[in-house]
Amino acid sequence: MIIHLDLDAFFASCERLLNPGLKNRPIAVGGRGDPFIFDQKSGHNIDVTLENSGAFVPTLFYNAESSFRDYFVENDRIRGIVITSSYEARACGIKTGMTIREALQQSPGLIVLPPRHLFYHDRSHALKKWLMKRVPVLEQYSVDEFFGDLKGWIADRDVPAFIDSLRREIETTFGLPVSIGAAPSKWIAKLATSAAKPNGCKALFAKDVDAFVDPKPIEAFPGIGRGFSKRLKAYKIETLGELKAAKHLLYRWKKPGIQLYHRVNGDDNESVVAGHDRRSIGISRTIDPVFDRREIRRRLIILCRHLSHLVTKIDAQPKRLFLGIKYQFGQKAKRSVTEPFTFSELALRRHILELFEAIDTYRSLAIVRLGIGCGAFETRPTTRGSLFGHEREMKERRLWHQTAKIRQKYGIDTIRSAVEML
Template identity: 75%
Template sequence: MIIHLDLDAFFASCERLIDPSLRGRPIAVGGRGDPFIFDRKGRKNIDITLENGGAFVPTLFYDAQSSFQEYFIEGEKIRGIVITSSYEARSCGIKTGMTIREALALCPDLVVRPPNHLFYHDRSHALKTWLGTHIPVLEQYSIDEFFGDLGGWIDDDEVPTFIDRLRRRIASEFGLPVSIGAAPSKWIAKLATSAAKPDGCRVLFKEDVDPFVDPLPIDAFPGIGRGFSRRLKAYRIETLGELKAAKHLLYRWKKPGQQLYHRVNGDDGEPVLAGHDRRSIGISRTIDPLFDRDEVRRRLIILCRHLAQLVARIDARPRTIFLGIKYQFGQKSRRSVTDPFIFSELSLRRRILSLFKRLDTYPGLAIVRLGIGCSGFETVPTTRGSLFDCEADLKEQRLWKQSAKMRRKYGIDIIRNAVEML
């Protein structure tokens, strides 16, 4: 059997560990488009971390020790959105993605806290380490979700007792409520967890899968996004049972459709993946609409500094550099280039700014999101590149590595580029 663990309202539960007086009260953790990273003055950085893996796991965090006023109020505006909320808040209609202003109007007693991502990562990493001693094959799917394979470890008829005991121990040792689902396949186990929430367990044996899955609406299945949902409903497919009966249609949609069909059918055979290597590192930020291209370039230089520090943290040697731009009316420009080179902050910056010059295809539109990343990590230092520039590139790399050591010790903002403060 495969199990799926999902920490209930994880960020909100962590806030209650910090402040027990929040227990039983409607609370929300809010976020906003990083009001600190592009600041010309104060240093508010705490750290970066790469301890946790999986989807939707950011790596760069800023000071959470701000008051509501400092973090969410800008002039006369309340900025930010709800990124998670307690079940007490959800019963009042609070939803993820709702603006903080809307949430407070809906629930005046709502307690809203700035995110404390480093603490959330610390608790997630501690739990992952603990789970690794109790589950033979463990995969971290996101900061608050894990898959585990119990095959050959726990007999199927013992799974209900095992996962209930696991749930109780996590609550006792970490103070975190968790829901656990179990099923013969990975994605059906995740679906079972949804039925177990909050703070419960649900086991689906082989004979239970079809009666449980078939009546559910297609939107309940993990991995069916809005695009797939619209396509399926255009064919009058509303339930997962109807989807399973439309194998011929899903197979016409090639690999994504075939993969979805087998996941819903529970015969995908996808394994729990333990300890897979990090394939890429990236950082992106949503910003207020910005027309000034000089300011955009300044912000890209700042993102390069932070991305370079992440690369230094894992001693990576990327070959591929990526840049993505989103404009105010939804237009997007994306491009990656693969070019073996001697990595440093300066070499990354040159490539990103060169990409931006070619990629900014709508110069008359405001930019609302910037994202950069790197991948294609080599296992040994590159010996390729320009022979004429090699010595200069190596000198830049030595300087960057020394700067990275200083930043790791004293904070990523201890050494900044002059252009960042202009």
């Protein structure tokens, strides 16, 4: 069978490890899309990591070591949204995605905490290493979720006892409550976990799957968001059983519909993947609307600094670069280029700024999101063939490696370009 582990209210549970006095109290961990990375001042505990990998594991985050006012209050306005909340807070109506202002109005006694992602990632990585010794094939799906394949390791009849023992061991060893689901297929196991929450287990054998799945509303299934739900309901499909009976319709929707049909049916045969080759890495940030292109270029240079620091951690040479822009009224511009060059922070900066000049076609509009990335990794640096260009690129690469050592030890903001502070 396949199992799915989901750490309950993970960020809130981590905060209780740091402060046991928060136990049984309504707490929420908040976040801000663009709090400090573009500040002209340094020392905001921004870091990057590739230690935990998964579909929804961020690489760049802010590690707050500050008060509520320092993090959430800007010009006397409370900014930010709830990114997770304890079950006590959820009982008061607090939901993920709610603004901090709304959450405090909903529950005046709510304790709202800035995020400490470094600690969350540390606990996630420690748990992953521990699980790898107990589950033969383990896949990290997000910072607080894992899939495991028990086939050939634990007999199906012993799975309920195994996952309950695993749940209790995790809580004893790490102090973290976890819910675990088990089923013959990957996504049914994830659905089973939702029925086990909080801090419980649910094992589904093949004979039990249809009775469990069919009555559930379509929104309960992982991967069915608002858009797909609205589309299905237009055809009077309200439950997963009704979805399973509409094979002809789902097949008309090509790959997304076909994939969803087989996942809900439990015959998708999707395997648990122990490791993924990293094909690309990137950083994006949503920002308040900015018209000034000089300020946009400054922010792109800052993103280049963070992305280049990520590249040092995988010790690879990217050949493909990407830039994406979103404007205030929804317009978008994006482009990628693939060409050999010797990677360094300065080289990355030059290429990204060139891309920006080429694709910024709506110059009268404010920009609200920036994203850069790189991929097509090789193991050795390459060059375009110019001797003089090669010498300059190698000099820049040596400088980049030296600054990376200092940033690794003292923080990414330790060494910055003068243009970033103007």
